Amino acid sequence: MKLKKFGPLFVGIFVLLSGCAFVGSGNKGNDGTEQNVENRDKTLYDEAQLSLQNGDYIRAIDRLELLESHFPFGRYAEQAQLELIYARFMSTDYDTAILAADRFINLHPQHQNADYAYYMKGLSNFQRDRGFFDRLLGTPEPLRDVTSAKDAFADFEELLTKFPNSMYARDAQRRMHYLRNVLAEAELHVAYFYLRRDAWISAINRAREVIEHFPKSAVVPRALVVVIEANHKLGLEDAANDALEILALNFPEYEGFNDDGELVIRSPVKNKDRSFLNTITLGLLDRPKSAATLKLDPPKTEPPPPPSFDDS
Numbered sequence: 001m002k003l004k005k006f007g008p009l010f011v012g013i014f015v016l017l018s019g020c021a022f023v024g025s026g027n028k029g030n031d032g033t034e035q036n037v038e039n040r041d042k043t044l045y046d047e048a049q050l051s052l053q054n055g056d057y058i059r060a061i062d063r064l065e066l067l068e069s070h071f072p073f074g075r076y077a078e079q080a081q082l083e084l085i086y087a088r089f090m091s092t093d094y095d096t097a098i099l100a101a102d103r104f105i106n107l108h109p110q111h112q113n114a115d116y117a118y119y120m121k122g123l124s125n126f127q128r129d130r131g132f133f134d135r136l137l138g139t140p141e142p143l144r145d146v147t148s149a150k151d152a153f154a155d156f157e158e159l160l161t162k163f164p165n166s167m168y169a170r171d172a173q174r175r176m177h178y179l180r181n182v183l184a185e186a187e188l189h190v191a192y193f194y195l196r197r198d199a200w201i202s203a204i205n206r207a208r209e210v211i212e213h214f215p216k217s218a219v220v221p222r223a224l225v226v227v228i229e230a231n232h233k234l235g236l237e238d239a240a241n242d243a244l245e246i247l248a249l250n251f252p253e254y255e256g257f258n259d260d261g262e263l264v265i266r267s268p269v270k271n272k273d274r275s276f277l278n279t280i281t282l283g284l285l286d287r288p289k290s291a292a293t294l295k296l297d298p299p300k301t302e303p304p305p306p307p308s309f310d311d312s
Contacts, residue, residue, distance in 0.1 A: 122155030
């Protein structure tokens with residue numbers, strides 16, 4: 001009878017102790033330390049921040065990916081996605097950084113920091129194949145792939161179109177100016193390539209690409225000279241003279257003109273390797289062994305981290 005009387009009391013105590021044990025087990029993190037589960041996302045975020053500050057981008061990526069996968073709707077999820085773009089860029093994994101930027105843009109097109117994703121996408125394309133740019137500007141080769149440069153230009157252009165007042169707009173404009181000259185220079189080297197092989201029509205077409213698509217680039221005068229030479233070789237004197245007139249009107253200080261404003265043409269009798277372009281520019285352009293190249297200094301690439309997270 002006594003056991004029946006105290007039975008409910010024992011059951012209550014058992015339930016209470018079991019509940020305490022459950023709560024206690026919930027406070028343990030993956031490493032076995034006592035920790036509130038609700039603060040686990042903040043712990044992961046803080047660990048990622050510390051890794052970023054220490055330059056340990058691999059661990060930062062691991063923490064950020066863990067944070068996003070475990071707390072996809074948490075308060076740090078969107079910030080983690082932004083910082084993943086930055087961490088992957090800093091680890092020189094540019095392809096994945098571009099994918100991360102595209103993912104953020106698709107998921108959060110109206111996010112207040114979406115401009116950062118567009119900027120980092122352009123910067124990642126800008127940095128891809130940097131060896132190509134170095135080779136292009138050091139020892140030019142006319143048939144190199146400039147896909148990444150074109151993609152970067154398009155990315156920065158989209159950023160300026162959608163976010164003209166972005167804090168990253170000015171740097172994007174600087175990089176577009178640089179890329180414009182690089183792309184124009186690449187097209188011009190293709191035109192030179194065709195000139196050396198007497199492919200006059202192809203040379204004219206590539207030179208026109210420079211003139212029409214990169215009218216503000218520094219190599220437009222040289223593209224006009226290609227048009228002049230190629231038309232001259234084809235016997236199209238009217239077309240050659242038209243291009244010469246455009247050159248004289250728009251670029252009167254071009255180095256191929258003499259003091260009287262005439263484009264000097266000399267007969268390449270002594271050196272058969274010299275092209276018409278090389279002679280009319282007094283040896284400054286289209287040199288037999290190495291093509292002339294603009295000296296272009298790329299903007300320094302040190303991206304800012306994403307805008308800080310407001311944890312208020």
